[in-house]
Amino acid sequence: MKKSAFLGTLTVAGLAAGMVSAATLDDVKARGELNCGVSTGLTGFSLPDANGVWSGFDVAICRAVAAAVLGDATKVKFVPTTGQTRFTALASGEVDMLARNSTWTFSRDTDLKLDFVGVNYYDGQGFMVRKDLGVTSAKELEGATICIQTGTTTELNLADWFKTNNLNYTPVAIETNAEGEQQYAAGACDAYTTDASGLASTRASFADPENHIILPEIISKEPLGPAVRHGDNQWADIVRWTLNALIAAEEYGVTSANMEELAANSPNPEVKRLLGAEGDLGVMTGLDKDWAKRAIGVAGNYGEIFAATIGEATPIGLARGLNAQWTQGGLLYAPPFR
């Protein structure tokens, strides 16, 4: 009798726990802290400084969500995840969201039961070669040795692309980005291929960046974005619209500096709705009216974050390219705040 009662209690507790876990928002609020899965260290995107304070482009998304939900951008526990553990960490509930430059693919979105809530960086796979190789297009890489990280989508893309273009190549398998740079710099391979954003920062880290060029061909689509678990639409909405708020803020010219002023007397009703001065959009997501204002207040809008972490003024020096607003010829297009 006693035993069955004990087991029954356990079951109820388990069920209750299961129900609680469905509402990530409540969990995060109760915990007072957002668990955000990030990369263990990727220049410009997520890196801890000498004091263990995380910064970077992906990290900024986590901080914006924390500010929107908890009102404090520092209430984030960054969980470093590796390529192998990232999706399981999310699925098992160890992290509430993932901002770990992960490519949005069909099978990840469906089979792995993730929800990619948007794209914060449109990337693509490129090639870097030494200038004295005399190559100006990836199509001239016939017979080249190419350093490639094993077990990644880039490896498969490379094989596909060379097959499509009827070219031969010799792969040099490497384990990590750092090793790849080392091998390429030591001349173990003619070309180094990885995501174009990675190539740019790798090139910038060389002693002689002027002797290396990044070839114009981008051979794959790598839309990188934050992801949440399947099955909690409210939480997915919050992360999705926090990202959209950052993007829309740039489109409407809302910055961390002029935010307060625009909220008070912007002629654009959409800006007022975004900043919570009109309507109550935030309440519909389970937050309050000022959520977007807090998110933008952390490090500014998308453009400001981009410029501060990976933009042309930083050592990484990425151009906006595809990541410009749709009004500027890019792909960033936030749905209307209405």
Add this chain to the structure above:
Amino acid sequence: MSDTHAQTVPFVRDTMLPQANPPTTEAGAVRWMRENLLSGPLNVILTLLAIAAIYWVVQGMLPWLLASVWNAGSIAECRQIIADAGRESGACWAVIRERWPQFLFGFYPNHLYWRPVTALLLLFVALAPVLFSKAPRQLLWFSAIYPGLAFWLLWGGSVFVPVVALLGLALGWAAFHFGQRISPLAGVVAAILLPVLWWLFLAGPVAEDLGNLLPRSMPWWMEEVRSDKFGGFVLALTIGVSGIALSLPLGIVLALGRQSDMFLIKSLSVCFIEFIRGVPLITLLFTASLLLNYFLPPGTTFDIILRVIIMVTLFAAAYIAEVIRGGLAALPRGQYEAADALGLDYFRAQRLIILPQALKISIPGIVSTFIGMFKDTTLVVFVGLLDPLKGITDAVRASPDWKGIYWEPYIFVGAIFFIFNFSMSRYSMYLERKLKTDHR
């Protein structure tokens, strides 16, 4: 008397000749080289090859090491200084100079560095009576409370958490002591059951109540440091030392269990050992970090470092068990019979006769397992913990200032690992010499 003698023998030396030096080819460096390096055609070839290899390594490394830069703010500055000095390439140790606290402490808060350092220093104090017979025996009491003290120093929080946990052990000991008077079996059962019950049901609330009773200040409370702040060698040593300390007793129990005549105990031990040895450590670590979360109710916070320590301990214990089984098997049958003939019961026989000899034989194997385990702690990088070799190195390398640095962090971390492992290895040799009782 007569001078016959003088006439028959033209010359008699009446003083000893001074000792002459041996021929140059038979002494000193020349002899050593002739005997050790050039004793035959094959050895001559091998010597030449070795010299060529050493030369090749040195001529590659030496210019790089000679052009070391210690003061710079970034790798670009390093390169500039090296180029200004007219060198082609050089080591940029400035990264170690700037980031060494991170390699040693991870993200442990700066103002609390004294805590892991104190824990490490006290570790040596606690180890002294265990490792060296000359150390005062009273120190063993300190060794007994050291785990709780180290836990408190590393993680902080309320002092009652470790105190209450240690009380469980004391409870177990007392139960064993008094249970023995009723029957040996009752003693063992009580010694296992009581602490487990204590930890499961009473320890948590008691620690909490005591913690709330007293002010949140020293000596009752220290600033808490969460596990995600651990990294570098603080993490490696925490996992390594706990793993070593816990896996040895567990390994001994498993080895004895495998030798046992009792079917259930024997088969459980065999299953456990063979399962753990058949599975890679990474699999166990993944299980600890990811799979466990599916089984535990959501919201349960089961510390990741604790999970990893448990897995590493189980892993090392299985290997230790097999090493000790080797030692047990090497003992002549007569030793077991002698113990029986003296009328010793099982536990006394093991404690007084069998294990001291078996463990002595197993020392090299045990220490090898420990060294391997300590190095394996770097594998925790795969579950997202910042180990010194790759986790911290990657984090440092991700900073734009130091991106492109490659060998220096590896050499630095490798050197520290070498110091620890070499010390362990030397200690095991000392122990073997000390315990050597035969005349071989």
